[in-house]
Amino acid sequence: MVNGVSDETIWELSYGLKIGLVDWDWYLICSGDKKRVIYFILSGNVEISLYCISQRVMIDTLYKGCSIGTYSCLSGIPIEMTALAITHVSYYYLDF
Numbered sequence: 001m002v003n004g005v006s007d008e009t010i011w012e013l014s015y016g017l018k019i020g021l022v023d024w025d026w027y028l029i030c031s032g033d034k035k036r037v038i039y040f041i042l043s044g045n046v047e048i049s050l051y052c053i054s055q056r057v058m059i060d061t062l063y064k065g066c067s068i069g070t071y072s073c074l075s076g077i078p079i080e081m082t083a084l085a086i087t088h089v090s091y092y093y094l095d096f
Contacts, residue, residue, distance in 0.1 A: 051082070
């Protein structure tokens with residue numbers, strides 16, 4: 001058991017974990033997506049933005065150790081943000 005998480009749960013998560021690589025200017029997530037995917041950034045930077053009256057507004061930049069998509073994945077609500085790789089990005093992802 002690690003930090004209260006059973007060995008079985010850790011094994012199940014690691015079994016489902018996949019790795020991905022994208023170059024800059026590649027969208028991991030687009031506004032309106034109904035994906036059930038959680039991304040964990042291993043390296044690189046991802047710009048998070050929203051569209052407001054047809055203009056893209058940058059909200060934040062995510063980096064190694066950050067995750068994206070958890071809320072939408074768990075709630076089933078379509079994603080409202082856009083996640084754009086602004087450098088070469090490697091990541092783990094869980095696809096439900």
